[in-house]
Amino acid sequence: MDVTPTxxxxxxxxxDAAELDGVDHDVADVDAPTSAGxxxxxxxxxxxxxxxxDRRRSPKAMVAVGALVVIVVALGAVLLTGLxxxxxxxxxxxEADQQRDELSGDRIRMQGNVxxxxxxxxxxxxxxxxxxxxxxxxxxxxxxxxxLFGPKIPVVLEGSFTGDRFxxxxxxxxxxxxxxxxxxxxxxxxxxxADQQGGAG
Amino acid sequence: xxxQQPVEPVPPTSGARVVAPASTSSRGxxxxxxxxxxxxxxxxxxxxxxxxxxxxxxxxxxxxxMHVPTVSAAYVAFVITAIAxxxxxxxxxxxxxxxxxxxxxxxxxxxxxxxxxxxMWGKITWGVxxxxxxxxxxxxxxxxxxxxxxxVRQVPTNVRTRAxxxxxxxxxxxxxxxxxxxxxxxxxxxxxxKTIFGTVDPDMRGTQLFSAYLGLxxxxxxxxxxxxxxxxxxxxxxxxxxxxLDAAIAERRAEA
Numbered sequence: 001m002d003v004t005p006t007x008x009x010x011x012x013x014x015x016d017a018a019e020l021d022g023v024d025h026d027v028a029d030v031d032a033p034t035s036a037g038x039x040x041x042x043x044x045x046x047x048x049x050x051x052x053x054d055r056r057r058s059p060k061a062m063v064a065v066g067a068l069v070v071i072v073v074a075l076g077a078v079l080l081t082g083l084x085x086x087x088x089x090x091x092x093x094x095e096a097d098q099q100r101d102e103l104s105g106d107r108i109r110m111q112g113n114v115x116x117x118x119x120x121x122x123x124x125x126x127x128x129x130x131x132x133x134x135x136x137x138x139x140x141x142x143x144x145x146x147x148l149f150g151p152k153i154p155v156v157l158e159g160s161f162t163g164d165r166f167x168x169x170x171x172x173x174x175x176x177x178x179x180x181x182x183x184x185x186x187x188x189x190x191x192x193x194a195d196q197q198g199g200a201g
Numbered sequence: 202x203x204x205q206q207p208v209e210p211v212p213p214t215s216g217a218r219v220v221a222p223a224s225t226s227s228r229g230x231x232x233x234x235x236x237x238x239x240x241x242x243x244x245x246x247x248x249x250x251x252x253x254x255x256x257x258x259x260x261x262x263x264x265x266x267m268h269v270p271t272v273s274a275a276y277v278a279f280v281i282t283a284i285a286x287x288x289x290x291x292x293x294x295x296x297x298x299x300x301x302x303x304x305x306x307x308x309x310x311x312x313x314x315x316x317x318x319x320x321m322w323g324k325i326t327w328g329v330x331x332x333x334x335x336x337x338x339x340x341x342x343x344x345x346x347x348x349x350x351x352x353v354r355q356v357p358t359n360v361r362t363r364a365x366x367x368x369x370x371x372x373x374x375x376x377x378x379x380x381x382x383x384x385x386x387x388x389x390x391x392x393x394x395k396t397i398f399g400t401v402d403p404d405m406r407g408t409q410l411f412s413a414y415l416g417l418x419x420x421x422x423x424x425x426x427x428x429x430x431x432x433x434x435x436x437x438x439x440x441x442x443x444x445x446l447d448a449a450i451a452e453r454r455a456e457a
Contacts, residue, residue: 058357060355060357061356061357063355064352064355064356064357065356067348067352067355068349068352068353068356071345071348071349071352072349074345075342075345075346075349078338078341078342078345079342081333082333082338082341082342088389089332089333089334089335089388089389089390089391090389111389146327146328147325148257148258148326148328153257156391170328170329171328172327172328172329172332172391173326173327173328174327174391174393175257175258175326175327175393
């Protein structure tokens with residue numbers, strides 16, 4: 001009759017038919033040089049160079065290129081703004097005092113030594129006198145001074161001139177590379193400076 | 202017609218087991234590794250327990266026994282990258298490309314560590330983690346440049362283009378090291394002057410000085426150990442990719 005095992009070659013569900021189909025498609029999909037099955041087909045495989053086109057669209061490529069763009073932008077931003085600030089990171093007390101009129105109201109950094117015995121508590125922070133190269137400027141600081149704050153270490157103040165005084169809201173300790181085992185009679189330039197200013201004032 | 206063969210012969214069954222020499226260690230690296238480990242223990246003993254606190258800095262001086270060594274290792278790493286980059290452009294060999302890349306990776310690691318322990322030191326000593334002062338600004342530029350180097354290496358392209366582009370960056374980027382290093386002398390900033398390189402600090406002495414130098418030796422040893430392993434790993438990765446490719450070719454040939 002019409003139903004015989006060998007009489008259904010067109011049935012796609014049949015296991016042997018599917019297999020045959022699969023093989024056919026595979027052969028058709030493979031590049032022309034390889035489909036011949038010849039042992040000499042070596043032309044299309046040229047190492048990882050050949051994969052380039054596929055990998056360029058991969059998520060990994062997007063991440064790498066994206067990261068690169070972020071890095072380049074950050075580099076540009078740092079170079080443009082950072083280095084400009086860095087070249088005049090602070091004024092010494094004498095320089096700031098000299099340019100006081102121009103700097104008035106500007107937020108600046110000022111470096112100098114704290115005059116010994118000038119430090120006193122105020123309502124919202126500390127008051128002290130800062131000195132460098134023989135010039136002294138009184139300072140009102142808002143907030144707690146850092147732990148190392150004292151007459152022996154140079155400091156950088158962040159703030160601005162208000163009238164005769166300098167209003168600061170950040171004290172940075174400018175530690176020089178002087179290390180010592182705990183040794184009270186050590187004398188460094190900065191310290192000697194500070195002591196001289198202290199003696200003068 | 203010449204067919205490029207991988208360095209190691211591919212066994213017929215390589216499809217299943219791609220990497221055969223599954224270790225990056227050798228007798229030499231094991232000895233170096235144990236020496237570095239012992240050195241780290243000694244550094245902790247001297248740096249944390251035996252050496253006295255500093256007159257002004259107190260206990261925070263101990264951070265410097267790590268800070269100076271990590272930045273020194275990073276600088277050495279970046280210089281090796283620059284040399285390897287130059288050698289690559291001259292000899293065009295995979296060895297120099299992979300050495301440069303491995304060294305740059307470790308340089309970024311140690312430089313990142315330096316920035317981190319420096320920020321800890323800054324918070325305690327200066328009172329702030331960060332200010333855009335000359336040393337820290339040039340440091341940021343240097344760090345970003347080498348991050349860029351590593352990012353460039355991740356952009357998919359063919360291996361020769363990747364090696365050439367990164368070699369050029371590896372040479373250009375190293376110029377920033379002397380600038381960063383001398384920034385404390387050239388411009389005013391918050392960061393203190395050189396501590397060990399160039400000028401052995403005259404004020405550091407006794408077990409403080411010993412701890413500083415011990416840290417330097419130990420961290421350079423650690424860097425060397427890591428570099429050998431990282432380079433061997435990079436080399437084996439390349440070999441594995443070669444083999445994987447060969448296996449894929451063999452499979453396709455068998456299918457046909």
